[in-house]
Amino acid sequence: MKVLVVGQGGREHAIVWALSKSPSVKALYCAPGNAGIAALAECVPIQVNQFEELSRFAVDNRIDLVVIGPDDPLADGIVDYMEERGLAVFGPRKNAAEIEGSKVFMKHLLKKYKIPTAAYETFDNYEDAHAYLMKQGVPIVIKADGLAAGKGVTVAHTMEEAEEALSRIMKDKVFGASGNRVVIEEFMQGQEMSILSFVDGETVRPMVPAQDHKPVFDNDQGPNTGGMGTYSPVPHIPESVVQKAIDTIIIPTAKALVAEGRPFRGVLFAGLMITPDGTPKTVEFNARFGDPETQVVLPRLKTDLLDIFLATVNGRLDQLDIEWSDEAAVCVIAASEGYPGSYPKGLPIDGLDQAKDKALIFHAGTAMKDGRFVTNGGRVLGVVGLGSDIAQAREQAYSAMDLIRFEGKHYRTDIAKKALR
Known part of the structure; x- marks a missing residue:
């Protein structure tokens, strides 16, 4: 079968890697992909929001299955668009994808069907939201309604943090139309x-x-x-x-x-x-x-x-019965200096060949320049150690991370520590 994966991050690299092991996959494409994905699939220079171009490529190349990776095209209806053109697509249609595309929709759905979630209120104007915030106090959670690349949620422990988050979402529109509505919900511990x-x-x-x-x-x-x-x-x-x-x-x-x-x-x-x-x-x-x-x-x-x-x-x-291994896996992200704020791009990456001997390396924000890998995103690489337990997998991930070098490399040193306590 011919398969097209849509996306360009670490998630898509992992999906492409898993599909590449299938004996039924005869040709594998990724649009737009990244420098790491290019080792396993043919990368196609079409962006995830270019529905017409993606569909035309899939039809012209007789793609048997399209797999959608990121949230934005799903929320914008890429599955509906492609299905209307006779393509088989893995991913939810637009009306089902709204469970992620709108936090207000999600919370109302859970409330209607009595599915456990945090207590909340929703607002479409700043003044009412601010008044509710002052009444509730902190700690509290502020969420932009729409998609915000995983950055639209603030867990505020001080009123200053809460007011700043609300103002950035609803007044400054840092997430654009995604901040037209907000969800303010109780802080849950655990x-x-x-x-x-x-x-x-x-x-x-x-x-x-x-x-x-x-x-x-x-x-x-x-x-x-x-x-x-x-x-x-x-x-x-x-x-x-x-x-x-x-x-x-x-x-x-x-x-x-x-x-x-x-x-x-x-x-x-x-x-x-x-x-x-x-x-x-x-x-x-x-x-x-x-x-x-x-x-x-x-x-x-x-x-x-x-x-x-x-x-x-x-x-x-x-x-279908689905089987899983008992093996443990630990992924540590190598990020660019400054992430999740602004960060440089184009910095040379060294040590990947040595690191691959110890761990799986999934590329997230990389590109190829003059024959070598360079940084091209906030999250650059996912370094995945495998082992018989969390401790062994963690050791593999961090020993591989030590071999990878690029200017300003930043990573957390405490991934999976909670599992060892």
């Missing part, structure tokens, strides 16, 4: 956990759980990012709690979307908070593979990823 699931209508096939690290600095300090590292499994969260999250949150949400006339087909990503009493609550839903969760989940997948994609697209997911 352990965060991510569960990605393959979903085909009411059929839910959960993947192995993972835990992300959003803040840019060690000990969860500094501003939120798209994710600075992940690990899987999450040994300190009991299996009974994982199952409870699946039974009380993920399956009911899939059923709620069907009931609303928005059946979901693709990857439904539940961001969860496990409260101190062991109750799972919903933090957020995403309508696609997580980044960098994908980089630790897919290396543990034993079943052919293409078979799963096809079963989902063809409404046969209920007929």
Whole structure:
């Protein structure tokens, strides 16, 4: 089969890597891809928002399956657009992808179907939102309604932080139209956990759980990012709690979307908070593979990823058994200096060949210049160590990270430490 993956980050590199192992994949393309992906797939210089050009390429090259990686094109209806042109596409249609595209929609859906989540209110004007904020006090969570590249959420511990976040979203419009509405919700304490699931209508096939690290600095300090590292499994969260999250949150949400006339087909990503009493609550839903969760989940997948994609697209997911390895995976992100703010590009990267002997290297923000890899994004590389347990996987990831060099390289040194306590 011929497969086209749409996207250019570490998530897409991991998807391409997993698909490249399938004996059924005869040709693999990625649009636009990156310098690392180019070793496994033919990179096509078409951007993720160029629906017409992507569709034309897929039709002209007789692509059998298109896989959509990022959130923006899903929210903008790329699946609907391509399906109308006779293409088979892995990913949710626009009306189902709204579960990520609008936090207001998501919260209202959860409330309507009594699915556990934080208490909240929504606002479309600054004055009312500010008045509510002053009444509620801190700590509190401020969220832009729409997509914001993983940076639209502020967990405010002081009123100054909360007011600044609200002003940046609603007054300064730092996230554009995504900040026309906000969700202000209660601060939840506990352990965060991510569960990605393959979903085909009411059929839910959960993947192995993972835990992300959003803040840019060690000990969860500094501003939120798209994710600075992940690990899987999450040994300190009991299996009974994982199952409870699946039974009380993920399956009911899939059923709620069907009931609303928005059946979901693709990857439904539940961001969860496990409260101190062991109750799972919903933090957020995403309508696609997580980044960098994908980089630790897919290396543990034993079943052919293409078979799963096809079963989902063809409404046969209920007929497929999916197997996972007991191996542990730890991903540490190598970021550019300044990320998640402004950062330089074009800096030479050294040591990748040596690092590949110790870990999987998934490229996120890289390019090729004069025959060598250079930085081309905020998150540059995902370094994934594998092992029999978290400690061994962590050792592999960090020993590989030590071999990689580029000016201003920044990474957290505490990824997966919570699992070792």
